Amino acid sequence: MRRLHNIGRLFTGTQAGVIEKAAIICDDDEHIAWCGRAGEEPIDLLGYVAHEDDCGGGLVTAGLIDAHTHPVYAGNRMAEIAMRTAGASYEEIAKAGGGIVATVKATRDASYKTLEKATGERLRKWLEGGATTVEAKTGYHLEREGELEATRILKRLSERDVLPRIEVTFLAAHAQPPDRGADLGKYTKQAASWCGDAYSAGARFCDVFCDRGYFSVSQTRRILKAAIKAQLIPRLHADELARTGGARLAAELHAASADHLLRANRGDAVALARAGVVATLAPGTALSMGRLPPVKDFLAAGTTIALGTDHNPGTSGITSMSVVVAMAVAVFKLSVERALLAATVGGAASVARLDRGAVAATMLADLVLWDADHEGAFAWSYGLRPLRVWRGGAQVLS
Template identity: 40%
Template sequence: MEALELLVRNTSEVLTLEGTHRERAEDALTPRPGACVGVRDGVIAFVGPEAQLPAGAVGAGTTVLDAQGGFVGPGFVDPHTHLVFAGERSAEFDLRNQGATYLEIAKAGGGIVGTVRATRAASEDELIQLALPRLRRLLSHGVTVAEVKSGYGLDVENELKMLRVVRRLGALTPVELVPTLLCAHAVPEEYKGRREDYVRLCIDEILPAVAREGLARFCDVFVEDSAFTVDEGRRILTAARALGLVPRLHADQLTALGASELAAELGAATADHLEQVTDAGLRALAAANVTAVLVPTSTLFLRMRPYAPGRRIRDAGLNIALGSNVNPGSAMSENVALVLGLACLENGLSAAEAYWAATRGAALSLGLQRQGRLAVGDPGDLVSFSCASYRHLPYHLGIGHARTVVKAGRVVARQELDSCG
C-alpha cells in the first residue's frame, strides 16, 4: 500500500456515519470501536483496526495523530449561517431582554434593516475581515463545511458584493463554504410601501445577476409576517429554480403561514426553523423528502417558545440538520456545542440524532453526498475529540471538545485540551 499522508490512531471509536436517517440513529452513526483512520491524497483511504493496516501504510512522510483515547468523527457541517455582515445589534438584544419582541423591533425599523445599512456601507475587504474571526470560531468547534447566506444587501450591487465576499472567503479559510442567495430576507427601507417593486427587483435583476456570475448554489426566502408572503416566496423561488438555484425556505419560525407546505410544493432542499410547524406542514415535508434544519440557538437567543418539535419531526421520518444560524440579530453565537445541547434539551433529540444532524444530516441538506461521513473515498475531513463518546458533547453543555480538526487530510486547527470522561 502506498504510504498514508495522515494516520489517526489510539481512538475510543470512529464514527463513520454510513447509515441513513431512516434507521435508528445509534446504528446510523456506524461506530468502529478502537479503529484508526488513514488519509491519502486528501480522502479517506483506510478505516479499521490498526493491526489490519496494509504493509507500507505508514512511511517516513506519514503524520501520525494520537487521538489520546478520544473519539473521531467527520467534520461538522453547518447548514445555516449568516456569517457575512457588518455592525452589531446589542441594543436590540437589551430591548428584547426588557420585553420587546423580534417583530416589534422589526416593525420599528430595527432588526434586519439595521444590519443592511451597516453592511451596505462596508467594503468587501471590511466584510472579509469581520467574517474571518467568525469562521475561525466555527472551525475551532470542528466545522469543516458551512453554508453562508447573503441577505444584508437587498439590492443588486450589495447582494452581489456579499456573495463575492463568500467566494473570496472560501480561498482564505480551511472551511468549505456553500453560498446561498437570500435577497428575499426583508423588504429594504427604500421599498417601504412598494413591496411588489422589490419582489420584481429580486426576480428580474438580482437573481439573473447572481446566476450569471455563478455566485450561489441555493436561493432562500424568509416567509414571515415581517418579511415575505407565501405567494411572494413561490414567485421568487420558482424564478430561482428556473435559473438553476435550489430552493430553501426560512419556514414557520414566528408564525405558521404555510411556508412548510410551500417548501414541499417546490421540492425545496430544506425548510429551516420550523418552531411553529403544523402537523399538516410536517406531513407535506415528509412526503416531499425535504430536510428540516433546526436552529435552536435562535429560539434561546430570542427568548421564545416553543422550540422546533424535533421529536415530532424525527418521528415523521424527515432528515434533520442542525445549524448555528450565527447572525447579529437572532443568534450571535458560533457555539456548535451549545447547538448540540439545545437540540437534545429543547428540541427533544437524542445525542445520536443530534450528532447525525450536525454531520451527515447537514451535509445531505446541502446536497453534499460524500461529506459528513468517513467511508473510504470520502473527503478527509475529520475531528478528533477530547472525550471518549459523542454523548458527552451535548451533555457537557456549551463546551467545545474538538481537539484536532483535519480538512482534506491536513491539520487546520488544534487545541490543547485535557481528556474528559
C-alpha cells in the first residue's frame, strides 16, 4: 500500500469538502482504501503501507477529467486559424476547403502506425496538466475502415498505464466526407451501420456533430439509436453553430452528454437537467468562436457541468485541464470550487464513470499534488503545475 501524507489541503469533491492536514492510503488494486485527517489512519491499514509520499503541505485533488477531445489527427490548420482571427466564420472556412475536411485529408494520408505514435505522444501531455482521464474521439477519416482503425488505436492506447485513462468515442458522424459524390443522407445510413463494429473495436461512446451544415436532428437520432442498439452510450455536439435542437435530442435520448451548447437557451438547460444529461463545456472553444454558452441558465436549472479542452487541430491546441479550470473561472464566471467540481465530479458524470472524480474510499487512486497550497491558485496561475500525478496509486508524473 501507499500513503500520501503531509497534505495541506485535500479537495475531495465530496460532501466532506476540503480536509486540512490530510492523508490518503491507496491499496494495491488502484483504489483509495482510506482518506481523512492525518493521524486518524486505521492502524490495521498502516501496517500494510510500504511506500510513503510526503506532499510537503501542498494541495491534492482527484485527477482532472477532460470530457471532450479530438486527439487522433495528422497535419495542422494554422493558416485557417489566422483566417478566423481576421473575421472568417466557421462555415466560410469550411466552404474554402478548410475545417474538418482539411484534417481528414491529412489524416487519411498518414499511416496508422504514424497516427498511433503521434496520438500516444500527444495524450501524454494531458498528465502535465493534471488530467488522469481523457474522453477521446475518432472523426478525421470519415470512412469505415479509417474510423474503426482510429477506434482500435485509442483502445490500444487506453491499455498503456503511462498515459491517462482513455474513454473511447466513435465519431464517424463528424462531417460529410470530402469524397466526390458524398451525400450526407447516404453517409448517415453508413455511419449508423458501423456502430456495432465500433463497439467491437473498443468504443464505449458514439458522438454525432448535430448542427447547422452538419447532421440534422433526424439524422443524428438515426445514428444514435443505432449506437444505443449496439451498446454504445450516446453523446453529441449540440447547438454550437446554431440552435438546431441538439440539446433537446440529447435529453430525449438520455445521452451521457451534450457538448458545446453555445446557442442553447434556458429551456434547453432545464430539459438537460431533467433528463440527467451533462453539459460539457469548452471555454477555449467558446472564446475562439466568440460566443459563450448560457452557464447561468445551466446552474439555475441544476444541470451538471463538465469541462473539456476540445483539443483539435482547428480551434483548440489546449492539452492542460489546469488551464481549462482557470478559463472556466475567468470566462464562465464559475467559482474555483465549481470549476474544480466540473473538472472532476462533472467530468466523471460526462464519461459515465462512478469510480473517479472524487477523493473517497473505494474510488480510483487517480490523484494530483499541485504546486500550490490552496485551490485558489488555479484562478491565479493560468496553468497551475502538477508536482506529482498518481494513476491508480502509481506515480506517472513527477
